[in-house]
Amino acid sequence: MTLKLVSWNVNGLRACVNKGFYDYFNEIDADIFCVQETKLQEGQIQLGIGEAYQQYWNYAEKKGYSGTAVFTKIPPLSVRYGMEAESEPEGRIITLEFESFHLVTVYTPNAKRDLSRLPYRLEWEDRFRSYVSELDSKKPVILCGDLNVAHQEIDIKNAKSNRGNSGFTDEEREKMTSLLASGFIDSFRYLYPDRTDAYTWWSNMPRVRERNIGWRIDYFLVSSRLQSAIVGASIESHVMGSDHCPIVLELNAL
Numbered sequence: 437m438t439l440k441l442v443s444w445n446v447n448g449l450r451a452c453v454n455k456g457f458y459d460y461f462n463e464i465d466a467d468i469f470c471v472q473e474t475k476l477q478e479g480q481i482q483l484g485i486g487e488a489y490q491q492y493w494n495y496a497e498k499k500g501y502s503g504t505a506v507f508t509k510i511p512p513l514s515v516r517y518g519m520e521a522e523s524e525p526e527g528r529i530i531t532l533e534f535e536s537f538h539l540v541t542v543y544t545p546n547a548k549r550d551l552s553r554l555p556y557r558l559e560w561e562d563r564f565r566s567y568v569s570e571l572d573s574k575k576p577v578i579l580c581g582d583l584n585v586a587h588q589e590i591d592i593k594n595a596k597s598n599r600g601n602s603g604f605t606d607e608e609r610e611k612m613t614s615l616l617a618s619g620f621i622d623s624f625r626y627l628y629p630d631r632t633d634a635y636t637w638w639s640n641m642p643r644v645r646e647r648n649i650g651w652r653i654d655y656f657l658v659s660s661r662l663q664s665a666i667v668g669a670s671i672e673s674h675v676m677g678s679d680h681c682p683i684v685l686e687l688n689a690l
Contacts, residue, residue, distance in 0.1 A: 437688070437689040438667060438668075438686045438687060438688060438689060439467050439468075439686065439687045439688075439689055439690060440464070440465070440466045440467050440468075440684065440685075440686050441466060441467065441468045441469075441470070441539075441578065441580065441656065441684070441685045441686075441687075442464055442466040442468070442469045442470065442682050442683070442684050442685075443470045443471075443472070443541065443580035443581055443654060443655075443656060443682065443683050443685075444469075444470070444471050444472070444654075444678065444680065444681070444682035444683070445471070445472040445473045445543070445581070445582040445637070445654060445678060445679075445680035446471050446472070446473060446474065446677070446678045446680075447473050447475070447678040447679050447680060448473065448474070448475040448476075448500075448678075449471060449474040449475065449476060449481060449483075449505075450475070450476060450480065450481055451475075452677045452678050453481070453483075455676060455677035455678075456675075456676065456677045457677055458484065458485075460672075460675050460677070460682065461485060464672075464682070464684070466684075467508070467509050467510060468506065468507070468508045468509070468510065468532075468539060469489070469506070469507045469508075470504070470505070470506050470507075470530075470539075470541035470580050470581065471504065471505045471506075471507075471541075472503075472504050472541065472542070472543035472581050472582045473502060473503065473504075473543055473582065474493070474495075474502075474503035474504065474505055474527075475500050475501060475502070475503055476495070476500070476503060477495050477499060478493065478495055483507075485507055488509050489507040489508060489509055490507070490508050490509075490511060490512075491505065491506075491507050492505065492506045492507075492508070492512075492515050492530055492532065493505045493530075494517045494518070494524070494527040494528070494529065494530045495527045496525065496526045496527035496528075497525045497526075497527075498525075498526070501526070502526045502527050502528060502543055503527040503543075504527055504528060504529065504530050504541050504542070504543055504581070505530070506530050506532060506539070506541055508532065508539075510534060512532040512533055512534055512539075513533045513534060513535065514532075514533040515530065515531070515532055515533075516530070516531040516533075517529065517530055517531075519531075519563060519564060519567040520563075526545070527543075528542060528543045528544070528545070529541070529542050529543075529564075531571070533575070534690075536575065536576070536690040537575050537576045537577065537578055537659075537662075537690050538571045538572075538574075538575050538576070538577045538578070539577075539578050539579075539580075540568060540571070540577060540578070540579045540580070540581075541579075541580050541581045542564070542579065542580075542581040542582075542583070543581055543582050543584075544557075544560075544561075544564075544581070544582060544583045544584040544585070545557050545560055545584070546584050546602060546603070547584075547602040547603065547605065547608065548602060549601075549602055551602060551605070554602075554605065554607065554608075557584075557608065558607055558608075558611060561608075561611040561614075561615070562611075564615075565611075565614060565615050565618055568615075568618075568620075569618050569619065572618075572619055572620075572659050576658070576659035576661055576662050576690070577620070577657075577658070577659045578656065578657075578658050578659075578662070578685070578687075579620065579655075579656070579657040579658070580654075580655065580656045580657070580683070580685070581654065581655070582637075582653060582654050582680065583612065583653060583654070583655050584603055584608075584653055585603055585604070585608045585609060585611070585612050585653060586598075586603060586604050586609075586651045586652055586653055587609055587612045587613070587622070587652075588609075590630075590631075590632055591634075591635075591651065591652040591653075592604060592635075592650075592651045592652070593633075593635065593648070593649045593650055593651070594649065603651065603653060604651075615657070616657070619659060619660050620657040620658065620659060620660065621657065621658050621659075621660055621662070621663055621666075622655060622656075622657055623655075623656045623657065623658055623666050623669040623685055624652075624655070624656065624669040624670075624671065624683070626663065626666060626669070627666065627668075627669050628669070633648055634652055634671050634673075635648065635650025635651055635652050635671070635673065636650070636651070636652050636653060636654035636671055636673075636680055636681055636683060637650055637651045637652075637653050637654065637679060637680045637681075638650040638651075638679060639679070640679055645679075648673075652671070653680075654680055654681075654683050655683070656669060656683060656685040658685075658687075662687065662690070664688075665687040665688045665690060666685070666686075666687060667686045667687060667688055668684065668685070668686035669683070669684070669685050669686070670683065670684045671683050672684060
């Protein structure tokens with residue numbers, strides 16, 4: 437018995453629905469399916485995914501921006517939106533508590549091309565690491581989403597020319613290193629430490645995706661004590677519909 441989880445930055449769920457979202461959703465038949473960058477407000481979509489899934493949404497206050505959602509066949513014990521007591525206006529985090537683990541889906545803030553948001557991003561990273569570490573002290577954590585950073589040079593096609601760019605600054609990469617060092621495993625790299633050309637996001641420039649000039653910025657991280665439960669981690673680069681592709685994690689039932 438395995439637990440199958442999917443994470444996908446859909447870059448606008450309404451647009452993705454028109455580009456094959458349902459086909460993939462039905463085919464993969466996940467136990468828990470997380471999406472980031474939904475870019476919609478409450479009532480703007482009636483998602484036809486069937487009654488087997490409970491739906492949880494965190495909308496950004498700003499229209500057409502950010503937003504996350506979780507669709508789960510397993511009823512959670514509790515649901516939390518944001519990481520502090522107050523709601524998070526950008527709709528970036530949803531935490532579901534289950535009997536034997538916490539699930540966190542996240543859309544990490546982008547530092548912006550001119551790095552104008554890098555100071556906020558770094559401060560946010562510190563708060564987020566504290567938040568998931570606190571969860572981890574109670575139950576193991578499965579953390580997934582668009583973390584907006586290519587961690588190592590192996591995770592980006594053109595490392596040398598991109599160093600210092602948003603998503604590949606030394607500061608952002610160091611925050612990812614710190615997060616992993618606080619007790620988490622990058623599930624894909626755990627299974628495939630040396631696999632190259634494994635990317636989850638491609639720019640919309642002509643033929644970039646066709647030539648696989650990409651970045652791996654979408655992750656499933658798990659608490660270190662779940663290491664032995666990892667049985668599969670895949671990048672579904674053949675799935676279109678967004679500038680990101682879905683990623684899949686399979687665990688022995690927890």
